Amino acid sequence: MTRVLLSTYGTLGDVEPLVALAGQLRGFGVDVRMCVPPEFADRLAGLGIEAVPVGPPVRAVTRGATAAELTRYRAELLETQFDVFPPAAEGCDALVVAGLAQVAARSVAEAAGIPYVYVTYAAVNLPSPHHAPPPRPGWPEGEGSGHAALWAVDAERVNAQFREPLNRHRAALGLAPVENVRDHVYSGRPWLAADPVLGPAVPGLDVVQTGAWTRVDERPLPPSLVDFLAAGEPPVYVGFGSIGPAPDIARWSVEASRARGYRVLVSRGWADLDLADCFTIGDVNHQRLFARLAAVVHHGGAGTTQAAARAGVPQVVVPVRVADNPYWAGQVAAHGVGAALNGPTATAESLSAAFDTALAPATRARAAALSARMRTDGAAVAARRLLDEVLPS
Structure with a gap:
């Protein structure tokens, strides 16, 4: 063999x-x-x-x-x-x-x-x-x-x-x-x-x-997550995978989401994010989840960036300056399917402006169009x- x-x-x-x-x-x-x-x-x-x-x-x-x-x-x-x-x-x-x-x-x-x-x-x-x-x-x-x-x-x-x-x-x-x-x-x-x-x-x-x-991920979403999604409008996902975000980025993301009337879903990741009053999840099926979101806030990993793009969901990318994270942040911005920040210099104000860009109807339309062109x-x-x-x- x-x-x-x-x-x-x-x-x-x-x-x-x-x-x-x-x-x-x-x-x-x-x-x-x-x-x-x-x-x-x-x-x-x-x-x-x-x-x-x-x-x-x-x-x-x-x-x-x-x-x-x-x-x-x-x-x-x-x-x-x-x-x-x-x-x-x-x-x-x-x-x-x-x-x-x-x-x-x-x-x-x-x-x-x-x-x-x-x-x-x-x-x-x-x-x-x-x-x-x-x-x-x-x-x-x-x-x-x-x-x-x-x-x-x-x-x-x-x-x-x-x-x-x-x-x-x-x-x-x-x-x-x-x-x-x-x-x-x-x-x-x-x-x-x-x-x-x-x-x-x-x-x-x-x-x-x-x-x-x-690969096709067949895992069902946890029942508690299914109930959370069904209980209101699509939420904003905040997660940074194996990367520890810059100080305050996760909290600012929650505040910016709620200021615009969005619920928030926090992925613990390796940074063990656990923000007060947020629905928090562990490792779940992104292929099933991302298409049901208003936006994805993340660190710019290749897998997360491409999963969000394939789902047609707008992105806010706040990369740590390591490996290919800044590159994927730049690709998201260049294609107009979200906004990108420099993680170490991001502020509450710049993150708020990034949310306005990502959550605009035109951005979601471009994200959907890009998704249709991607191969699987x-x-x-x-x-x-x-x-x-x-x-x-």
Whole structure:
């Protein structure tokens, strides 16, 4: 039987797209194994997917770690990957990874003689003269005159962290040294798992864009949430996933919603939001929920942004300056389907103005129109492409 190893290290938004791909591959009769942070092992087991835990719990890493601690975590993760990936790849016919943290993966694939595919969830993560590098957790934002200079600084920082230990392991495997670690991880032709309307590929880059990788979520909404939704007009959703929002953002969002006559629904997330007098929920089915809302206030994660866009609901995006969150905030604003703020500098007044933009009838009309143009078959496209072009026949 054909078997594929999938791997990522990140939050739920990093893991779920690979779960969607796994489901499509299994539908084609392909066996799937996944390397993920340990807190997601039970989730995968419940879906019948073999999970291989890798690294420390990512929730601990993302919660208030200092720059020095993040440097140490990254160094330890590389060593762990070279311990865990080789046995996990045994019997596998290809290795598909998501995220720059997968530094060891391509070397393991080379040593095993199997194809390697790198995937990113946002075009902004790939070097291009059309945009600057995204902010990397724990590293200061680069300084330079132009995008090319900023990408050069970005490559230097990745090399400073990883080149020596990576090449030490490659030498032990009989592999040639790597000069540019970042571009080595990204490969010569990365895959882009983002919707071509909401998050198009950048001109001039050689990428395979498949559409976002999502799976149909069949979970019913909790009865208490169904009752809450039925008890009044569509509410405003406030949630920041695995990201802790800037101080007061959640409270200001509640105040701005209520000032306009809207009820509020608060998602606890990893920030454990629990605002007084608000209906609070945990992990629920966004596909069922978002279409029943007046607006979604969130942090700009790829999954939440695309789920809200697909539901046709207006968005207010307040990103922390990390990874692709600012990029998705910009895409929401550029398409006119909501408003975007700079999280660290947001004020009650700027957030109030963002609500006026997002809740305007014209914004909802544009959100509905965008939803109709978005594709839903990204994971199926990717699975078929793997079978036709990557996996041995």
